[in-house]
Amino acid sequence: MLVAFSLTPMGVEAGVAEYIADAVKIIRESGLPNRSDSMYTMIEGEWDEVMDVIKRATEAVSAKSPRVQLSIKADIWPDMPNPLDGKIGLLEQRIADVTSGSTSPTA
Structure with missing residues (x-):
């Protein structure tokens, strides 16, 4: 399974790096293959492990931001x-x- 997702802190200033840094750390330390660019992060793995990483990354952003927008796109190609x-x-x-x-x- 390949998932592309983005986390957008809402209700904060324009620069969001400080709000997503902890999320990126969680993703990188997950051990799952991943790649980030300026708009999305892609992560590869089994359904439960990918969704767990996305959940923990979202919670990390939520801890610093009053609202978080999460967009997910998945390619399930066994x-x-x-x-x-x-x-x-x-x-x-x-x-x-x-x-x-x-x-x-x-x-």
């Missing part, structure tokens, strides 16, 4: 090994096939 990198690998292979003139119906 046969995809390592979806955090595997999905990108499929895309990169497709781009390489298109660029080289080869077409592969597997990706």
Whole structure:
């Protein structure tokens, strides 16, 4: 399972780094594969372990912010090994096939 989520502290000043730093620490220390960018964090794992990390990260933001907005998007693809990198690998292979003139119906 691959989950992309974002935590947005509400009712605080524009800069939110101090409000989400503890959440990011929880995510990184979870041991689950993860990647963050400027808008979302992606985390890979089994349903219960991913949701537990998201819950704890949300609680960390809630401890510092009067309100938290949580957005979650999940890709449940049981046969995809390592979806955090595997999905990108499929895309990169497709781009390489298109660029080289080869077409592969597997990706």
